[in-house]
Amino acid sequence: MEVSCGMRKRKGQWLLITALIFSLTLTTIVLMGSRATDSADIAYGDKNMFDNIMVESQDAVNVILSENRTSEYLETGLAVYVEFLKRYVNEHNSNISGFYIVGLPSGDDMNLTVANFLGAEMLGMNLSLGGTEFLNLQLDDGNFSTFRFVSVPDSFLFSCNFTYVDDDGDIVGKNYQFNMTRRVFDVFDARMESGSEIWSDCEIN
């Protein structure tokens, strides 16, 4: 009799328990769905941010050189811009690393400014421009240096290669080679990490 009585009591409780389980499940699904959509939107937003950075970082070279067309001023300006950029990206809980290579004509010569913000040393860097070479260079993180190539022809083959050790301890190789005329040109290579998302791009202008 007691068992039977207990069963009867539970019949009513099941209604409550089912209602609670159903409600909690529904809430969880709604919450997870919202967060999943939001995560995707945030990732898309980070991509927008990275695209904005790629465009403005190339514009920065032109604006700095418009103020003062010297390699010394370019080094200083890029140092400021890179710190501004790193801070901006850090404020969005992300990290950015990369480098600039900027060619600047000076009479018949060409100055090549290399700005390293990879967070690692550039190793075994070889620069070749119009037959002149600088070989096996090393450039520390945060180092901005200019190399002068004398008597550069109007058109030439530019090449640059180096390696660096990334945060995971892997050796990463970079290699660029392209034909260029004696004018201002720049290579901007950047990598942005935001949570599990990584964006990287290289623009040659």
Place this chain on the structure above:
Amino acid sequence: MNKKGFIRTVEGALSLFVLLTFLFYVIPHVPVEDKVRGSTRNFVALAIGNLDKSGVLDDYILGNTSNLSAVESALNKTLPSSLSYTVGVSKANASSGTVFSEESYVGVNISYTVNNSYFKDAYVVVDFINATNPRVYGNGEEIFSYGGVHPGGPVRLDVTSSTVEGVNNVEIKTLNNATVDYVLIVDNEEILSYVPKDRVIGVVTYILSGKEEWFQPTIVEVFLWK
């Protein structure tokens, strides 16, 4: 029988109450709904990007003064009226160079001035070259020290908390004569109108590097809330 029936009716009513409460109160108030959704922020980001592409953003923002009202008016044409927002701008005022720190902790000073109410933050990045026992002070308060010969590489230091209205000093001291490269950035921020403190604020940002012959790293900000 009547008692049992009554209890079942009460339980059924309670179940219905629980269900309705979750459906009409709890679910619409799940925490994620308190903030502006990512898709809305992306829409705002695209709107700012379009202003930049059309060339008006540089004109409104860059230069000695920013016309934030003009930015807001331009955004009003694109953004839905149901969205609450205001616009702001953060401009980086930077200086950089190489200084020589005199031995025996005589050191060297880098000064900067904060003379308006728009101050947002300040930070200095130093790169020591063969410096022994380097120390950095922000208005007398030690913010960095290293024992031995510093290996070099950029050291980023936030001096916001030690910054005061007027002239400020970042003092670098070393045991030996040393060379120090530095970049000092002071950010000034202006916001068009009040941002409510009791709401969850979403911020959309967009950077500008400068225009024509004016290098001026700048962050355009749109503050959004529900």
